[in-house]
Amino acid sequence: MERYLGGLERQFYQQNLVGSTNICTVIRLHGSLDMARLQRATHDLGETWPLLRASIFADPYLRFSMHAAPASMPFHRERMQSEEHWRRLLVKELHRQYPIGEGLGCVHVLEGDRGCDILLSLSHALADGLSSSYLLRCLLLLYKGESVPGARPSLPMEQRFPALYRGFRGWWQAFKFIFTLGKMGPALQIGEPVWTRQTLSHGFVFDHSQELNALARKHGSNLFGAFCALALQTMFELYGEGESQNLSLNTPVSLRSGVGAGPDEVGLFIAGHMALYQLHCTMDIWDLAKRCHDTLRSGVEAGRPYLLARLAGGARKPKPPKNSSYAAQHRPTVSISNLGRVEDFAALDTAQVYEHHALSAQGVKDPFAFVLISYQGRLYVDLQTSLEKMGPEAGPKILRRLEEKLQNLVKAPLSFEVKAHEPGARNSSQIVPQPLAH
Numbered sequence: 001m002e003r004y005l006g007g008l009e010r011q012f013y014q015q016n017l018v019g020s021t022n023i024c025t026v027i028r029l030h031g032s033l034d035m036a037r038l039q040r041a042t043h044d045l046g047e048t049w050p051l052l053r054a055s056i057f058a059d060p061y062l063r064f065s066m067h068a069a070p071a072s073m074p075f076h077r078e079r080m081q082s083e084e085h086w087r088r089l090l091v092k093e094l095h096r097q098y099p100i101g102e103g104l105g106c107v108h109v110l111e112g113d114r115g116c117d118i119l120l121s122l123s124h125a126l127a128d129g130l131s132s133s134y135l136l137r138c139l140l141l142l143y144k145g146e147s148v149p150g151a152r153p154s155l156p157m158e159q160r161f162p163a164l165y166r167g168f169r170g171w172w173q174a175f176k177f178i179f180t181l182g183k184m185g186p187a188l189q190i191g192e193p194v195w196t197r198q199t200l201s202h203g204f205v206f207d208h209s210q211e212l213n214a215l216a217r218k219h220g221s222n223l224f225g226a227f228c229a230l231a232l233q234t235m236f237e238l239y240g241e242g243e244s245q246n247l248s249l250n251t252p253v254s255l256r257s258g259v260g261a262g263p264d265e266v267g268l269f270i271a272g273h274m275a276l277y278q279l280h281c282t283m284d285i286w287d288l289a290k291r292c293h294d295t296l297r298s299g300v301e302a303g304r305p306y307l308l309a310r311l312a313g314g315a316r317k318p319k320p321p322k323n324s325s326y327a328a329q330h331r332p333t334v335s336i337s338n339l340g341r342v343e344d345f346a347a348l349d350t351a352q353v354y355e356h357h358a359l360s361a362q363g364v365k366d367p368f369a370f371v372l373i374s375y376q377g378r379l380y381v382d383l384q385t386s387l388e389k390m391g392p393e394a395g396p397k398i399l400r401r402l403e404e405k406l407q408n409l410v411k412a413p414l415s416f417e418v419k420a421h422e423p424g425a426r427n428s429s430q431i432v433p434q435p436l437a438h
Helices: 007-016 037-046 085-093 129-143 166-184 209-218 221-240 287-300 304-312 394-409
Strands: 023-031 055-058 062-065 075-078 105-111 115-122 200-204 242-251 274-280 334-342 351-360 369-376 376-388
Touching: 007 062, 007 304, 023 129, 037 075, 037 105, 037 129, 037 394, 085 105, 085 115, 085 200, 115 129, 115 334, 129 351, 129 369, 166 221, 166 304, 200 351, 209 221, 209 376, 209 394, 221 242, 221 274, 221 287, 221 334, 221 369, 221 394, 242 287, 274 287, 287 304, 334 351, 351 369, 351 376, 376 394
Parallel strands: 075 105, 242 334, 334 369
Antiparallel strands: 023 115, 023 351, 055 062, 105 115, 200 376, 242 274, 369 376
């Protein structure tokens, strides 16, 4: 189980030398669990996927190694202090350093009167969001005494790209692609130009995702396209200057099918898709949603995420990332990860999963990042913001405006008290409301 890190795996490792880009998955349960059985299941999870107990060494190049691996995957339990205790724990776990000898993943359990919350933390150099959700699903299967598929041989994603994107051909295409990125031009930048070292987490649950998806499809888009459009509009209203503004949208894309990795293979199989959108005060939100949908689809078909993955690879030896004035003007304005619809977790005799969150700390250069997941007909919207770049109040302010827009689009009642005007925000009455489909 020893191998060198791939390009994107190295990039995430290098960012952790400055801040953190860890990933966490959370399930919340009603009922009770046998903690001894859950701890044994955690041990079995680490036995099935040994890299969960590995460490990252640099001799001479960065590699996963089982040297000094703990005998069992770390398992922690504590009393639940409040219904938001899991989110406070999440903020700590997003910045775990994973020192040598402690593995690259751990399980936390918060026990309360209502039930329990289970949080699986992972180094993002080891796994993506789909991997983390799958591992948590396997944890519950192991708890039930059922078997899970054994770990497949883990290879770097870049070595498994289609031939068109490997070797000299791949680099030639990537270099040509640089000029495409250069033509995008600068985008609206939000927050201070400093590294992200502390991440704050906030979120809400949207109960009308099916209605919104149906509405979006009538306008040639889908749920994700509509969410992207509303997120861009929200940031334009809150932080834009002037009558129009260029905003850059980064949407991480799963490359599992392209590299032959199934949903049961644990690893890092994502890359970004970048696009630039011009927003203005009289824009049609459904036109923007269709453009978000079509641009992402055409970019994925053209293979742009493969090219971005080639360009984004980190150094082979530990080397903290650098910040440049040019890059600072071209970083994404908005980043949105969409894990899609997740099947129900295994039914348990004494407990039932009723919430599922998948979250990751944003890159050290980015001010914030959304993570979306659809579970049991509900859309879970979680937002991680940089304390250094944006301060403590930015997350709630963004989410209030965004949830208001989502609810208004489907004409659903609001679940919170809307503040008419956020301090420093663009007056939302400047945006011309668009008619809904009949």
